[in-house]
Amino acid sequence: MIDSTPRAPGSKGVLADTLEQDAPLGSVQTVGEALLENPSVSCRDVAVHYGDKQALFDINLDMGTNEVLALIGPSGCGKTTFLRCINRMNDTIQGCRVSGTIKIDDEEINHADADVVSLRSRVGMVFQKPNPFPKSIYDNIAYGPRIHALTASNEELDQIVEDSLKRAGLWKEVADRLQAPGTGLSGGQQQRLCIARAIAVNPDVILMDEPCSALDPIATARIEELIDELRENFTIAIVTHSMQQAARVSQRTAYFHMGSLVEVGSTDQIFTNPRQRLTEDYITGRFG
Amino acid sequence: MNKASHVSRVGRSPSRLNQRRFRAERRFRRLGLLGVVLALASVVFLLGTIFSSGYSAFWRLQFAVDIQFDPALMKITERPTAEELQEVHYLALFRKNLERAYPEVKKRSERRKLAQMFSESAPDVLRELVLADPTLVGETRRVWVLASSSADMIAKGNAPRDIEEKRRVLTDQQLAWLDQWEEEGLARNRFNTRFFTSGPSRSPELAGLAGAIVGSALTLLVTLIISFPVGVAAAVYLEEYAPKNRISEIIEVNINNLAAVPSIIFGLLGLAVLLNFFGLPRGTPLVGGIVLSLMTLPTIIIASRAALKAVPPSIRDGALAMGASPMQTVFHHVLPLAMPGMLTGTIIGLAQALGETAPLLMIGMFAFVADIPSGVVDQASALPVQIYLWAESSERGYVELTAAGIMVILIFLVLMNLLAVFLRKKFERRW
Ligand SMILES: Nc1ncnc2c1ncn2[C@@H]1O[C@H](COP(=O)(O)OP(=O)(O)OP(=O)(O)O)[C@@H](O)[C@H]1O
Numbered sequence A: 001m002i003d004s005t006p007r008a009p010g011s012k013g014v015l016a017d018t019l020e021q022d023a024p025l026g027s028v029q030t031v032g033e034a035l036l037e038n039p040s041v042s043c044r045d046v047a048v049h050y051g052d053k054q055a056l057f058d059i060n061l062d063m064g065t066n067e068v069l070a071l072i073g074p075s076g077c078g079k080t081t082f083l084r085c086i087n088r089m090n091d092t093i094q095g096c097r098v099s100g101t102i103k104i105d106d107e108e109i110n111h112a113d114a115d116v117v118s119l120r121s122r123v124g125m126v127f128q129k130p131n132p133f134p135k136s137i138y139d140n141i142a143y144g145p146r147i148h149a150l151t152a153s154n155e156e157l158d159q160i161v162e163d164s165l166k167r168a169g170l171w172k173e174v175a176d177r178l179q180a181p182g183t184g185l186s187g188g189q190q191q192r193l194c195i196a197r198a199i200a201v202n203p204d205v206i207l208m209d210e211p212c213s214a215l216d217p218i219a220t221a222r223i224e225e226l227i228d229e230l231r232e233n234f235t236i237a238i239v240t241h242s243m244q245q246a247a248r249v250s251q252r253t254a255y256f257h258m259g260s261l262v263e264v265g266s267t268d269q270i271f272t273n274p275r276q277r278l279t280e281d282y283i284t285g286r287f288g
Numbered sequence B: 001m002n003k004a005s006h007v008s009r010v011g012r013s014p015s016r017l018n019q020r021r022f023r024a025e026r027r028f029r030r031l032g033l034l035g036v037v038l039a040l041a042s043v044v045f046l047l048g049t050i051f052s053s054g055y056s057a058f059w060r061l062q063f064a065v066d067i068q069f070d071p072a073l074m075k076i077t078e079r080p081t082a083e084e085l086q087e088v089h090y091l092a093l094f095r096k097n098l099e100r101a102y103p104e105v106k107k108r109s110e111r112r113k114l115a116q117m118f119s120e121s122a123p124d125v126l127r128e129l130v131l132a133d134p135t136l137v138g139e140t141r142r143v144w145v146l147a148s149s150s151a152d153m154i155a156k157g158n159a160p161r162d163i164e165e166k167r168r169v170l171t172d173q174q175l176a177w178l179d180q181w182e183e184e185g186l187a188r189n190r191f192n193t194r195f196f197t198s199g200p201s202r203s204p205e206l207a208g209l210a211g212a213i214v215g216s217a218l219t220l221l222v223t224l225i226i227s228f229p230v231g232v233a234a235a236v237y238l239e240e241y242a243p244k245n246r247i248s249e250i251i252e253v254n255i256n257n258l259a260a261v262p263s264i265i266f267g268l269l270g271l272a273v274l275l276n277f278f279g280l281p282r283g284t285p286l287v288g289g290i291v292l293s294l295m296t297l298p299t300i301i302i303a304s305r306a307a308l309k310a311v312p313p314s315i316r317d318g319a320l321a322m323g324a325s326p327m328q329t330v331f332h333h334v335l336p337l338a339m340p341g342m343l344t345g346t347i348i349g350l351a352q353a354l355g356e357t358a359p360l361l362m363i364g365m366f367a368f369v370a371d372i373p374s375g376v377v378d379q380a381s382a383l384p385v386q387i388y389l390w391a392e393s394s395e396r397g398y399v400e401l402t403a404a405g406i407m408v409i410l411i412f413l414v415l416m417n418l419l420a421v422f423l424r425k426k427f428e429r430r431w
């Protein structure tokens, strides 16, 4: 599966070298093992337009079960846009069109008849900026299970709240003040609350958009630990601007550039032996 | 950049530059202060004028008369039935007692002048007394009755007394009676409860605001019931559902225009559509409320949209990403956060509606309804309309009533605004 002829003259691999860095790459052949045997999420020819402007070009990328996929790339390259395709959050942006096929466990989700509500209950999302609801900590976690009617009794709901908070590593800090407002927590606690909220409905996939960008190193470390634990049960995609973080938490890394998926590979390979010049420039800090 | 700023400093010394800046700063601050002072002064002047001419309406002059409830005068038996007591000619009883108390007044015209010192309500006072306590029959009692509006005005200084008799509201003799009674302790001032318990009247001393207050309250109730749900629903649709395109832009512009349409136009609309086409009952709080809701809607929609806009999009994203439907997102997350702003907008809209006169005049809410309306389809008047009618009246006694009415409406406005502030403070949430 691995493309064994990197940077052969005339191949697509060097195409990028010759492109101007400011212009969109357009449709570029992705280098690396973008496709998997038994994907949890599979995207084929995904393109996104914001009005007339194309933000993503023919992305082909799979996410495997029980793995963390890191999405890296310079600002504005379309990482968030890609992430939001998977739970159809781009629907909420007026003028945004998503084409291509996206399958989660072999079920097509990117067509008009797909049930967006149940999709989003299966694909949780953690945003860059913590956005707890202005309600109590308990209600923040209980909200998902309540609207999806996941519990039969209050005891069950209490249990879910406790479990989710424990898995998000927040239980000890908030166990005695579950009725306090979620917005009264610190930034890092809020972000863990959002993660707990996302896992409370027991989704298949969790999408994280720069979840640590507003956090200090200690909170970041906790969340990274958490991601590592969550990997056992969920498929996780994480957008990050920190190379170290990508290296620490992910098994595979995808490098986006100007709306194109330039290179995908195992995280080790991407960081030690990138096959594309653009990838190398980016991870070595010469770009972006 | 560094170079440029360096160059510009060479010309003038920094201290000169600073002085100029401070002067400009001071000038600007003084200008602002002046504006505030002017605004405050005009408010104080306005309130002062209204208060000084209106406060006296809350007191009424009363005169005491010794009334002999003589069965012979009342043309009844010693043990009358309630019906008999109803039938008594109390005006005659009052007149006869006046004649008895002031035997020196002989001429018919003088007697009339004496009777005119008292309010028309004097016989009613006697009737009420007797009906409440039939044992009064045969007794003599000192009864306090309202003074006529003219006597009241002179006593309060609301009408000039040191002018020639022809132009004065009381004759020389009446003036003498007034002074005599005040000296003898037969005159007193009492709180004007009638002002808050009775409807309009042709005699200023008997007129009250109760009918207008109830009419206004019923009208505002109709307005609230119609405009709040409709306004909030429209705002939610426009803000949360409607695609942002040409049509929604046109709608937005038109809503803003609607807010600026003169209120009389809404009155004309109500007259043409509600009364003439749909045949709704004329001059009722129902029609008034519908017309005022049309007027209040834009205010509520604009305020509600602003409140919805202020809800951070990240909250909506969070809810949607949890799998909440758009409607659940609105009802569980957006509306609770926007509600204080919406309520504030609604109250401010209602406060505007409370002061509206023109559209209510158009749909006939100026009828002289002595009864206090008991429902939204009863003929009614409204506070500002009542004030307008009093202001229009040529009788001098209504001047203080007009000012007092304005005071009442201002108090209601202040209360409503305080409620708005209270709601905003109480439900304000940070996120
Ligand atoms: N709502 C939008 N409307 C129009 N264009 C958008 C919108 N959101 C993103 N874009 C455009 O799409 C492109 C990709 O944006 P995206 O937010 O996906 O970048 P990103 O990789 O997440 O960047 P960052 O690292 O800064 O978060 C950018 O050129 C951006 O200008």
Ligand SMILES: [Mg+2]
Pocket (backbone or CB within 6 Å): A079, A080, A081, A209
């Ligand atoms: Mg982003």
